[in-house]
Amino acid sequence: MNENKYRNTKQREQILNILLKDKSHPTASDIYDKMKVQFPDLSLGTVYRNLNILVEQGKIQKLDFGSTYDHYDGNCCYHSHFVCRQCKKVYDLGCIEDDIEKVQQTTNHKIESCLKKYYGVCENCL
Amino acid sequence: MNENKYRNTKQREQILNILLKDKSHPTASDIYDKMKVQFPDLSLGTVYRNLNILVEQGKIQKLDFGSTYDHYDGNCCYHSHFVCRQCKKVYDLGCIEDDIEKVQQTTNHKIESCLKKYYGVCENCL
DNA sequence: TCCCTTATTAGTAATCGTTACGATTATTAT
DNA sequence: ATAATAATCGTAACGATTACTAATAAGGGA
Ligand SMILES: [Mn+2]
Ligand SMILES: [Mn+2]
Ligand SMILES: [Zn+2]
Ligand SMILES: [Zn+2]
Numbered sequence: 126m127n128e129n130k131y132r133n134t135k136q137r138e139q140i141l142n143i144l145l146k147d148k149s150h151p152t153a154s155d156i157y158d159k160m161k162v163q164f165p166d167l168s169l170g171t172v173y174r175n176l177n178i179l180v181e182q183g184k185i186q187k188l189d190f191g192s193t194y195d196h197y198d199g200n201c202c203y204h205s206h207f208v209c210r211q212c213k214k215v216y217d218l219g220c221i222e223d224d225i226e227k228v229q230q231t232t233n234h235k236i237e238s239c240l241k242k243y244y245g246v247c248e249n250c251l
Numbered sequence: 252m253n254e255n256k257y258r259n260t261k262q263r264e265q266i267l268n269i270l271l272k273d274k275s276h277p278t279a280s281d282i283y284d285k286m287k288v289q290f291p292d293l294s295l296g297t298v299y300r301n302l303n304i305l306v307e308q309g310k311i312q313k314l315d316f317g318s319t320y321d322h323y324d325g326n327c328c329y330h331s332h333f334v335c336r337q338c339k340k341v342y343d344l345g346c347i348e349d350d351i352e353k354v355q356q357t358t359n360h361k362i363e364s365c366l367k368k369y370y371g372v373c374e375n376c377l
Numbered sequence: 378t379c380c381c382t383t384a385t386t387a388g389t390a391a392t393c394g395t396t397a398c399g400a401t402t403a404t405t406a407t
Numbered sequence: 408a409t410a411a412t413a414a415t416c417g418t419a420a421c422g423a424t425t426a427c428t429a430a431t432a433a434g435g436g437a
Contacts, residue, residue, distance in 0.1 A: 130413085131413075131414095132403080132404050132405070132412090132413050132414070133404075133405090134403080134404080134413090134414060134415080136414085136415075137414090152394095153394085153395085154394090166415085166416065166417095167415090167416085168415065168416045168417065168418095169395090170395085170396075170397085170415090170416075170417085170418090171414080171415060171416070173394090173395060173396070174396085174414085174415090175414090177396095187317075189315065189317035190368065191313075191315035191321075193393080193394070194394070195317075195394085195395090205366075205367040205368070205369060206367075206368055206369070207368075207369040207370070207371065207373070208368060208369070208370050209371065209372055209373035209375075209376055210370055210371065210372060211372055211373070211376040212373060212375065212376050214373055214375075216373060218369060223349030223350065224349065225369075228369065232374075233374035233377075234369075234371055234372065234373045234374050234377075235371045235372045235373075235377060236369050236370075236371040237370055237371040237372070238369070238370045238371070239367060239368070239369045239370070240367070240368045240370070241331040241332075241365060241366070241367050242316065242331070242332055242333075242334060242365070242366050242368075243331060243332070243333040243334070243344060243351075243354065243360075243362050243364070243365045244333070244334050244336055244362075244363055244364045244365070244366070245333065245335065245336065245360055245361045245362040245363040245364070246335055246336060246337055246360065246361045246363070247333070247335035247337070247338060247340055247342060247360045247361075248358075248359040248360050248361075249335075249338065249340075250335055250337040250338050251359075251360075251361060256384080257384075257385095258383090258384055258385070258432085258433050258434070259433075259434090260384090260385065260386080260432085260433080262385085262386080263385090278423095279423085279424085280423090292386090292387065292388095293386090293387080294386070294387045294388065294389095295424090296386085296387075296388080296389090296424085296425075296426085297385080297386060297387070299423090299424060299425070300385085300386090300425085301385095303425095319422075319423070320423070321423085321424090
């Protein structure tokens with residue numbers, strides 16, 4: 126009896142491995158480029174499909190920063206992110222501090238602003 | 252002498268008025284629908300173009316929540332937002348508190364999670 | 378007021394990140 | 408090994424947003 130509706134494929138395994146090692150929060154296209162050497166016939170759609178499956182499995186998380194591409198993160202623990210408005214790179218902020226001044230003291234990046242978004246169920250839907 | 256490179260149009264004025272009154276954080280499409288009565292020949296492209304201009308002028312702000320559409324907010328003061336995972340509505344959170352427990356005490360929505368994104372210039376770009 | 382410059386518009390095509398489809402291939406249970 | 412059916416690749420489609428173009432209109436100056 127198969128508890129898991131998913132099968133194991135080299136492609137999906139490699140995508141997960143890349144995300145577990147790579148801390149740069151790569152996009153689907155970044156991952157596709159990295160895998161092209163090992164999988165010359167890889168389809169970009171395969172990368173997207175497997176990223177969605179891995180998110181559904183709770184093994185990775187998707188990050189959106191309002192930019193054109195979505196970014197993916199192999200670290201599913203709760204942590205904040207820092208985005209450079211110049212080079213657009215996405216960095217981890219180890220600090221869980223809430224005061225922006227205190228967060229600034231824990232990193233060499235120059236923090237200019239912070240956006241907080243809360244998610245849940247609204248009173249109308251409850 | 253005209254200091255402003257922009258001219259005044261009924262369309263842009265109406266878009267701004269809607270955003271100043273409407274606290275529901277409407278999408279471009281929402282605004283388009285509301286204006287169709289008064290401007291039957293309105294083009295959706297006109298809405299998008301003027302929203303970008305108003306953002307550039309600092310009169311409104313664009314909000315992205317990883318969903319399909321961007322949302323727009325006539326309130327440019329710093330404030331947090333709450334998104335219902337069920338109905339996808341976007342609400343204001345008046346509270347500036349950082350502790351999620353304290354924020355929960357100020358609203359009737361059921362808060363499940365919070366995402367913080369910091370923006371600035373990274374140490375490599377400095 | 379009229380004229381002129383040009384920002385703005387409506388309509389439509391294009392862009393582009395992502396998803397869906399369909400025939401073939403690969404995984405896995407029996 | 409066989410059968411059932413995920414997964415793959417290649418390609419088409421999707422959808423929110425942007426770009427293009429000819430016509431329109433705002434608004435400054437004569
Ligand atoms: Mn991260
Ligand atoms: Mn708001
Ligand atoms: Zn940078
Ligand atoms: Zn709701």
